Amino acid sequence: MPNNQSPEMEQLRAEIAAAAARMIAEDGADYGTAKQKALKQILGNQRIRGDILPDNAQIEEEVRQYNELFFSDTQPARLRHLRHLALRLMEEFAEFNPYLTGAVLNGTAGAHSDIHLQLFAESPKDVEIFLLNKNVDFDVSETDHYKGRRNEPVETLSFLREREGVHLALYTVDDLRNAPKSGSQGDRANLDAVRALIAEGDRE
Template sequence: MPRNALSDRHTAAQRAQIAHRAAKLIAEDHLHDFALAKKKAARQLGLVDHALLPSNQEIESALASYRAIYQPQHANHLQALRLAAVEVMQLLEAFAPYLTGSVLSGVAGPLSDINLIIYVDDPKSVELYLLNHEVDYRPAAANLRYDDHPTLLLEHDGIAVRLSVRPRNAERTQIRGEERVRLEQLRRLIADAEQLASVNL
């Protein structure tokens, strides 16, 4: 076998090792930052070449495999988080919220929070709405990208919800790597997962 082919196979094997170790860190230690998980996994394995770091898609694939073997209950946790997200999005329906983050991507664990985004001209209107609906919340650290729009933390049935309030004109600008869906799209995701589960019974 040519030397380059051997080298490529060795590199691919190391990337896979990092991906699987990172997946374990995300699943077991509840790390939510993929970049941090990759770097920590590489350090633990003694692999410091940044060219070896796997893509987020490789991590997601490894995480799905890990959970299928070691956390078969994950699908139920994820479905519960998505159903909770539906309830919060219904409460905030006047603001046409988006779901984003780990609950949308499917990598959320049982301790993950629900991440929502709202785009409004008047950020105070969101806080006033929450107060009028007797929803307790507290401000989170300021969003450096939109420092005049708050990020609010609230709870729904014991689940943490992070609500990012952003200016309305930012809605047309999709942040790279940030997927987002509206309430109806989330309902379809939930229905699809339920159908898949019934087929696999």
């Protein structure tokens, strides 16, 4: 994020981040939609020169603070439940090299959050067949590639498990070789990292 902005521009960006965070925490909006709605809410049709949209890291921090302020009595248990369910799902899909991403990983998951996993298979059809053999009804959509929009979007399978939304973004094994390293505090985490994350949380 630019660090040479005027105090007024920084304040405006902070206001947009706070408004977007509230929409994410309260309504389950995705980051992109929340940014645009917050921008419209604060500025209306007014046009401002320069990049005033906060980045996802700033919004994530605002979501974290919002949860601590308004949902401290329910959010930790909700996060723990989703992480344990995510771990069971990852163990179920272990043959497809599962990685956890999103709010369940970074700790901002709330009442409306779903579980997002990245799977790395020889073919997306392998995962579809795996689900069909388990009689799982799923919807098919697309998700932006983790490397950005310059790459082809990836097929994503969505279904309900224990009344929670689950989304499987399907990548190739080659994508796994070139993927960022896993870490419990990074953008994604493998099975061992998620187990460690849960163990750490259970000790708190």
